[in-house]
Amino acid sequence: MPKITDENYLVKTVHATEWQDVLSTGTTEPMLILALDAESGERDSYVVKPFGHPRIYRQAVMKECLGAWIAMELGLNAFEPVYIEVSTDFADTLRGNPHYQRFTESIGLNFGTKYVPGTIPIVGPKCFSKIQASQAEQITAFDLFISNADRREGKPNLLMVQSDLFVFDHELAFDFMLMLSFNRNLKPWELGEMELTMLRKHFLYPKLRGTQVDIHDFIERFTGIDDHFWAKASNLLPPDWVSDDLATIQNHLALIVENRTIFAQQLAQAILI
Ligand SMILES: Nc1ncnc2c1ncn2[C@@H]1O[C@H](COP(=O)(O)OP(=O)(O)O)[C@@H](O)[C@H]1O
Ligand SMILES: [Mg+2]
Known part of the structure; x- marks a missing residue:
């Protein structure tokens, strides 16, 4: 990619x-x-x-x-x-x-x-066997990182292209944007009730529940979502799609990147129990 x-x-x-x-x-x-x-x-x-x-x-x-x-x-x-x-x-x-x-x-x-022709739909739990544990761990960590509650049962928003798993449909991600700022989690790297609910409703949660996940290396990739990434994103977007919301999203995700070790520990713990 x-x-x-x-x-x-x-x-x-x-x-x-x-x-x-x-x-x-x-x-x-x-x-x-x-x-x-x-x-x-x-x-x-x-x-x-x-x-x-x-x-x-x-x-x-x-x-x-x-x-x-x-x-x-x-x-x-x-x-x-x-x-x-x-x-x-x-x-x-x-x-x-x-x-x-x-x-x-x-x-x-x-x-x-x-349009990618010939995709294989991912629908119910019977599709779990097609998905490797590491892919499930990474996609779940990604969705918690971007606060995306829209990959859930009945709406997986995942497709297989040959043997690769693709994610799509992120228009409902960054869902903290829908909350008034004083209601948002000020420590988004710590999983509160809202994040735990998001995890438990995630399409891939039943596949991972009770397992020891290995997301350490993946979480280190979060450091790539840095000032350079956001400057590039801001330049690539059509100017009239950009608003102050971009900075709000950047600042929220930067807190998770900075505290990614705690985020990873809490996520691993929440999946294990
Ligand atoms: N690039 C693509 N190639 C092939 N199929 C796609 C592509 N983008 C979307 N789809 C198909 O279209 C459906 C709807 O797209 P999606 O982004 O989930 O829209 P919605 O926000 O309405 O749910 C998907 O479930 C998928 O099957
Ligand atoms: Mg969809």
């Missing part, structure tokens, strides 16, 4: 040319579309989450990008964010399509990823 801190990393911008399908398994009804990469001249399939949906707003798509970029930086497999330009010409081609209105409310850049 590339990392946004790689020297020449760029986010691809592609231009929507043809609507193909709605992915109704997702609550935000992402769309499968064809889009043109003007640089390479190639037309490919992409999954776009157009803005015209109540759950897709600027902070949400910023969180989608940050979640994927943090996963990539930590060495997890994630669908790489792509910016999908929706033009009025494209929206006009959809007159009569039930999703026309959604696209008219999404003119400009939208969040998307390149």
Whole structure:
């Protein structure tokens, strides 16, 4: 997986040319579309989450990008964010399509990823055997780090691509942003009631419960989420998706990075008991 801190990393911008399908398994009804990469001249399939949906707003798509970029930086497999330009010409081609209105409310850049064909869904506990313990440990630690309660039973937001496990769908991550600042955990490296509930509801928790996890090396990778990472993220995001929320997220995660040893110990303890 590339990392946004790689020297020449760029986010691809592609231009929507043809609507193909709605992915109704997702609550935000992402769309499968064809889009043109003007640089390479190639037309490919992409999954776009157009803005015209109540759950897709600027902070949400910023969180989608940050979640994927943090996963990539930590060495997890994630669908790489792509910016999908929706033009009025494209929206006009959809007159009569039930999703026309959604696209008219999404003119400009939208969040998307390149469509990966042939993925194998991860659904119930019977899929646990396909997942290595180390992958489960790392993804669980990642979700607790980014405060993501949206990988749970019935909604794993995990897919297998060949034999690799991919994480996606991070628009509900950093959920401390939804709380008033004085209600937030001031010591987020210590697992409070909210974090323990998040852990116990995590899709992978039943696989790990009662085991001795080995996350020490993985937790050291958190140091890659440093000032350079955040500066790069801020530069890569479309300017109108960025707000003060970015600094709030950066500061919250920096506390966990600084106190990662305690975070890892508490997480290991909570999984063991
Ligand atoms: N890049 C991709 N390649 C293949 N399938 C994808 C990709 N992105 C999303 N999907 C499929 O679309 C579904 C919905 O995407 P998701 O990001 O979970 O949306 P939602 O926020 O609506 O739940 C996923 O469960 C997955 O099956
Ligand atoms: Mg989803």
